[in-house]
Amino acid sequence: xxxxxxxxxxxxxxxxxxxxxxxxxxxxxxxxxxxxxxxxxxxxxxxxxxxxxxxxxxxxxxxxxxxxxxxxxxxxxxxxxxxxxxxxxxxxxxxxxxxxxxxxxxxxxxxxxxxxxxxxxxxxxxxxxxxxxxxxxxxxxxxxxxxxxxxxxxxxxxxxxxxxxxxxxxxxxxxxxxxxxxxxxxxxxxxxxxxxxxxxxxxxxxxxxxxxxxxxxxxxxxxxxxxxxxxxxxxxxxxxxxxxxxxxxxxxxxxxxxxxxxxxxxxxxxxxxxxxxxxxxxxxxxxxxxxxxxxxxxxxxxxxxxxxxxxxxxxxxxxxxxxxxxxxxxxxxxxxxxxxxxxxxxxxxxxxxxxxxxxxxxxxxxxxxxxxxxxxxxxxxxxxxxxxxxxxxxxxxxxxxxxxxxxxxxxxxxxxxxxxxxxxxxxxxxxxxxxxxxxxxxxxxxxxxxxxxxxxxxxxxxxxxxxxxxxxxxxxxxxxxxxxxxxxxxxxxxxxxxxxxxxxxxxxxxxxxxxxxxxxxxxxxxxxxxxxxxx
Numbered sequence: 001x002x003x004x005x006x007x008x009x010x011x012x013x014x015x016x017x018x019x020x021x022x023x024x025x026x027x028x029x030x031x032x033x034x035x036x037x038x039x040x041x042x043x044x045x046x047x048x049x050x051x052x053x054x055x056x057x058x059x060x061x062x063x064x065x066x067x068x069x070x071x072x073x074x075x076x077x078x079x080x081x082x083x084x085x086x087x088x089x090x091x092x093x094x095x096x097x098x099x100x101x102x103x104x105x106x107x108x109x110x111x112x113x114x115x116x117x118x119x120x121x122x123x124x125x126x127x128x129x130x131x132x133x134x135x136x137x138x139x140x141x142x143x144x145x146x147x148x149x150x151x152x153x154x155x156x157x158x159x160x161x162x163x164x165x166x167x168x169x170x171x172x173x174x175x176x177x178x179x180x181x182x183x184x185x186x187x188x189x190x191x192x193x194x195x196x197x198x199x200x201x202x203x204x205x206x207x208x209x210x211x212x213x214x215x216x217x218x219x220x221x222x223x224x225x226x227x228x229x230x231x232x233x234x235x236x237x238x239x240x241x242x243x244x245x246x247x248x249x250x251x252x253x254x255x256x257x258x259x260x261x262x263x264x265x266x267x268x269x270x271x272x273x274x275x276x277x278x279x280x281x282x283x284x285x286x287x288x289x290x291x292x293x294x295x296x297x298x299x300x301x302x303x304x305x306x307x308x309x310x311x312x313x314x315x316x317x318x319x320x321x322x323x324x325x326x327x328x329x330x331x332x333x334x335x336x337x338x339x340x341x342x343x344x345x346x347x348x349x350x351x352x353x354x355x356x357x358x359x360x361x362x363x364x365x366x367x368x369x370x371x372x373x374x375x376x377x378x379x380x381x382x383x384x385x386x387x388x389x390x391x392x393x394x395x396x397x398x399x400x401x402x403x404x405x406x407x408x409x410x411x412x413x414x415x416x417x418x419x420x421x422x423x424x425x426x427x428x429x430x431x432x433x434x435x436x437x438x439x440x441x442x443x444x445x446x447x448x449x450x451x452x453x454x455x456x457x458x459x460x461x462x463x464x465x466x467x468x469x470x471x472x473x474x475x476x477x478x479x480x481x482x483x484x485x486x487x488x489x490x491x492x493x494x495x496x497x498x499x500x501x502x503x504x505x506x507x508x509x510x511x512x513x514x515x516x517x518x519x520x521x522x523x524x525x526x527x528x529x530x531x532x533x534x535x
Contacts, residue, residue, distance in 0.1 A: 036264040044227050051223045055216035062209035069205040073198040076130055081191045083126025088184040090116035090123055091146065095177050098154045102170070105161055113154075127187070130194065138187035145183040149176035238263065327353050379504075381527045382418055384411035384457070388445055390418075391426035395433065402433050404441035411447050412455050415527045420500045425459070427493040428520050432461035435518070453526050454506065460519035471510040497522070 097113025100106075127139055153173035159165075334341070334349045341349075388408050392399065399406065406429060414421070425445070432443045442462045450456035466474060475498045501508045501522045508522035 039263075044230065048223060048227065051219060055220060058212050059209075059216055062205070062212040066202070066205040066209050069198065069202040073195070073202050077191065077195045077198045079126050080130035080135065081188070081195050083123045083129075084184070084188045084191050087120060087123035087127060087142070088181075088188065090120045091177075091180055091184060092116075094120075094154070095149075095173075095180075098157060098173070102157050102161055110158070127191070130191065132194065134190050135187070135194070138183070138190045142180065142183040142187055145176070145179040149173065149180050152176055379415050379417055381413055381415050383413045384421075384447060384455075387416075387418060387422045388425050388429075390422045391429055394422070394426050395430055398430065398433050402436060402441055404433050404436070404443060406443045406445065409444070409446040411445070411457075413527045414455065414524045416504055416524065420503070421524075424497045424500050424522070427497050428459040431493060432459070432463055432518070435461075435463045437462060437464050437517075449526075450523055454523040455526055456521055456523050458511070458519055458521045460511075460514065460517060462517045465516060465518050466510060468512040471512055474510065475508065494520075 093112040093116035097110050097116065100109030101113070103109075124139065124143075127135065153176050157173065330349050330352045334346065338346070385408055388406070388411065392406055398404075429443050429445075433441050439462060444460045445457070446460075447455050447457045475494050497520075498508050501524070505525050506523040508520065511519040511521050
């Protein structure tokens with residue numbers, strides 16, 4: 001197509017051509033950023049509908065609050081107040097009837113007692129309908145006081161009069177009923193307070209409803225005004241500007257480029273050959289800039305890989321040599337001067353040796369993690385049970401010492417790097433042995449067809465399990481859920497498994513739906529034919 005400089009030259013030459021020289025405008029693809037009139041109208045309509053719905057919801061919510069406050073005051077609190085007053089009157093009637101019966105011995109004086117007793121249940125039910133902790137506590141206090149009055153005075157006094165026995169001391173009855181009056185008065189005060197609160201809540205709800213209606217009306221007015229301004233700015237204004245520019249071109253100024261602003265329908269009138277050619281040249285310039293940036297990024301990546309390889313070499317040789325020297329000389333110091341050292345010195349030497357050895361293990365694990373995906377071997381088709389057998393052979397000592405059993409179901413053939421996938425099964429089975437419970441470890445390895453041409457493998461055990469909240473944390477490098485003195489390790493195992501599985505195009509996760517133990521699932525593509533990993 002020619003060089004960018006040639007395009008720039010042609011653009012400058014053509015842009016100065018007059019209509020008499022045969023320069024005709026070509027259709028131009030609309031630049032991004034504008035909207036059609038249909039979209040504008042749809043957006044404005046949608047905004048109005050959303051505002052109307054929001055205002056309606058707010059008003060309905062305010063009405064609901066008002067209705068709830070009114071209902072509570074009129075249907076709950078007010079009847080409870082009347083019930084408390086009636087309950088107090090019924091209790092006074094009962095006390096009056098008992099007192100009259102004791103003084104006269106005539107059964108007719110028990111009628112107020114019986115009537116008050118029969119009305120007491122309905123009055124108490126009205127009070128209990130208030131359903132609040134304060135009312136329930138006050139009602140319980142009244143019930144207790146009434147029960148004490150009846151048990152200690154009223155019932156014994158009535159029985160004594162009827163049998164002709166000695167009547168209990170009237171002072172006991174008076175003291176007990178004073179407690180009843182005090183509890184009843186307290187209950188009535190609580191209900192009066194609740195009635196006042198309910199009235200306040202009703203007034204507040206009415207105020208909120210009025211405020212909500214005013215705010216909703218104001219928002220609607222602002223929204224309508226904003227829509228009018230938006231139509232004027234984005235539709236009427238560009239249409240007037242386009243009309244003026246078209247008129248200028250129609251008046252003979254053919255070198256003037258019509259600006260492409262406003263909705264799509266108006267911008268379609270502003271097409272220009274100069275804009276199209278400028279866009280083509282700009283795209284060529286951008287392509288050249290992108291190629292330059294891509295070359296720079298490729299060089300940075302090549303340099304980064306080289307530095308990573310140098311770090312791997314240093315970590316595997318130079319960094320481990322001082323650690324071996326620290327461990328060796330600490331052990332030599334303990335061996336040669338052990339009889340001169342106290343127990344704490346032996347303990348410190350043990351800490352130093354253990355730290356050096358754990359640092360060596362950590363470096364080796366980190367190197368293994370960093371090499372996944374960089375040192376790619378040929379992927380081959382292999383049955384997964386062979387990988388599990390290799391993992392069991394590597395873990396033979398741990399399996400035998402723990403009494404673990406590994407059950408393997410029907411496993412399919414997969415296309416993988418055998419060494420890496422053996423490490424996945426080895427890590428998962430090893431974790432089952434490490435994090436075992438009271439019973440001997442039982443590990444089950446299965447596979448089933450998954451979606452999108454994959455196999456879903458599962459490795460389940462009967463161990464201590466993993467809490468659902470740590471389902472993602474366990475796959476993060478160096479993340480540990482238990483202290484290292486209880487369960488040894490570096491915290492890289494599951495992170496390495498994730499990296500290997502994702503390197504093969506799968507994913508790995510913790511199955512949180514199992515009842516007990518731990519079940520790790522991962523996917524691998526189904527094997528069709530052996531294929532090498534692209535270099």
